[in-house]
Amino acid sequence: MKKVTIADVAQHANVSKSTVSQYLNNRFDYMREETKKRIEESIRELGYRPNIVARSLKQKSTTTIGVIVANILHTFSTQVIRAIEDTCHEADFHTIVCNADDDPEKERKYIEMLRAKQVDGIILLPTGDNAALYNEMQKEGYPIVFVDRTVPDVPIPSMLLDNKKAAGLGVQHFIDKGYTKIGIITNVIRNVTPRMERINGYKETMKANDLEIRDDYIKSLEVSRIKEGVRELLSLDDAPEAILAGNDLTLIEILKYVKEHNVKIPEDLAIIGIDDVSFASFYEPGLTIVAQPTFEIGKKAAEFLLNKIQKKEDQDEGLVFRFDPKLIIRESC
Structure with a gap:
């Protein structure tokens, strides 16, 4: 035809x-x-x-950006993607979403694939292990923005939560409610920014309140081992009375353990999670959460990248935009 x-x-x-x-x-x-x-x-x-291809060649633009998330199972990732897509849609740009599973090799292949498809720019939640590739893209002037993480010695703009403040809000709320034996559990993803900063925020707030920082109260575990980590914490002779969950996946695993072992919240164990989850308000009891403005972060990342693509304004490289967390108090603490 x-x-x-x-x-x-x-x-x-x-x-x-x-x-x-x-x-x-x-x-x-x-x-x-x-x-x-x-x-x-x-x-x-x-x-x-x-003919989209012909138009792209003529205009030297595909009006498409790539989004590579570290783990699409995170509530944070899906909400950020939605904000990016909404912002791009308003600007008549399309999005291609890829899930790297925190695998540096998978991330590298997705970057190469997206660039082969001539997307105009990339929003990346970086694994951190492809620094040479990130720097090469930056030196070429290729439009790229990081979300959720920074990478040492890589001067690429990044949009992320004030993670120290987020952990500090949670720990301080425990302390204000009378708890002194406070643990923290995070999931292991090498030395990525949120995990390290949230642990540091926990330590700094404990220290500022003259509370002991115990190594056996701090656990960084694979998601599959988090329930085991909760058991180990609660089996200690001087077990913690409260646990700060480092992110949404960690919180879910802690709640699974709580349900399986009939642990009462907050009578037996007070819990606060960092990262909002959809069921926080109707879980019984309601979950106290330190939420981050995911839609604001995603919108800012998309707008920044689109301005960079369209050269609407000069933007300094290496900028780090921090967003404030919000403590949402419910019954779990």
């Missing part, structure tokens, strides 16, 4: 090819309504589909 072209549409609508081109590119401010209607009807009747 013969492919319908702009020339076919122009002939059918009795206008020039340039007029059809202007219509397709939404440049019809001074176009008569009758002309617009004829072109629209011709496109529909002929079944015309624009």
Whole structure:
């Protein structure tokens, strides 16, 4: 079946090819309504589909960005993706989402694939282990923005939570409620920014309140071992009375243990989680959460990248944008 072209549409609508081109590119401010209607009807009747590849080559833009998340199972990741997609949609940009599973090799392959598809820029939740590749992209002037993490010696703009403050809010709330024996559990993802900063925030707040920092109260574990870690904590002779969950996946595993072993919250164990979860308000008892403004972070990342792609304004490299956490108090502490 013969492919319908702009020339076919122009002939059918009795206008020039340039007029059809202007219509397709939404440049019809001074176009008569009758002309617009004829072109629209011709496109529909002929079944015309624009050649996206040809248009991209001509405009030197695919109006597409790539988003590579570290782990799409995180509530944070899905909410950030939604904010990015909404922002890009408003700017008539498309998004391609990839899940790296915190695997540096998988991340590298996705970066190469997206660049081969000539996406205009990439928003990346970096594994941190491809520093040479990140720096190469930055030196080339390729538009890239980090989210949730920074990478040492890589001057790429990053949008992330004030993680120390987030952990500090949770620990301080425990202390204000009378708890002194406070543990923290995070899941192991090498030395990524949120995990390290949240542990440091925990330690700094404990120290500021003249409370003992015990190594056996601090656990960094694979997600599959978090329930075992809770058991180990609660089996200590001087077990913690409260636990700060380092992120949403950690919180879910802690709650699984609590349910399986009939641990009462907060009577037996007070719990606060960092990262909001959809069930926090109707879980019984309601879960106290340190939430981060995920939609604000995703929106800022998308706007920053789009400005970089469209060269709307000069932007310094290496900027780190920190976003404030919010303590949402419920019954779990």
